[in-house]
Amino acid sequence: MPELTHLNARGEAHMVDITDKPATVREARAEVWVQMQPATLAAILEGGVPKGDVLATARIAGIQGAKQCSNLIPLCHPLALSAVTVDFEPDVAHSRVRIEALCKLSGKTGVEMEALSAASIAALTIYDMCKALDKGMVITGLRVLEKTGGKSGDYKVDK
Numbered sequence: 001m002p003e004l005t006h007l008n009a010r011g012e013a014h015m016v017d018i019t020d021k022p023a024t025v026r027e028a029r030a031e032v033w034v035q036m037q038p039a040t041l042a043a044i045l046e047g048g049v050p051k052g053d054v055l056a057t058a059r060i061a062g063i064q065g066a067k068q069c070s071n072l073i074p075l076c077h078p079l080a081l082s083a084v085t086v087d088f089e090p091d092v093a094h095s096r097v098r099i100e101a102l103c104k105l106s107g108k109t110g111v112e113m114e115a116l117s118a119a120s121i122a123a124l125t126i127y128d129m130c131k132a133l134d135k136g137m138v139i140t141g142l143r144v145l146e147k148t149g150g151k152s153g154d155y156k157v158d159k
Helices: 038-046 054-067 112-130
Strands: 024-035 083-091 096-107 138-148
Touching (some): 038 096, 054 083, 054 112, 096 112
């Protein structure tokens, strides 16, 4: 098992020192699903949610979530993200929305946490905007799909 880099010799949590690491291009993609009632998905797609354009608001929230990652997760480094995208794939047959977030930068540490934050904040925003219509929505399947760059190498989930 690899050594836990966020713990010092006494087992205390600390932020990893990345001062001497070389900057490389890094990219990460994450996904999450929001399951809902068919009528809720229809309202989202038809623009019938009283709070406004759900997917546009969730996209902005997801981008903001990626940019705020280091403020939310104590040991994450603040990163100068060069790109963040949040995309939605409605799945009418299964009454759900798939959210995929992509984060990129040229830096000294990975962007997996930022991609996960973007996806999860977008999902939470969908829930917030639609909870009056459907309190039973379920957010599920948050995961990293792919990451490239850095010392640990590339990773891609087996689908």
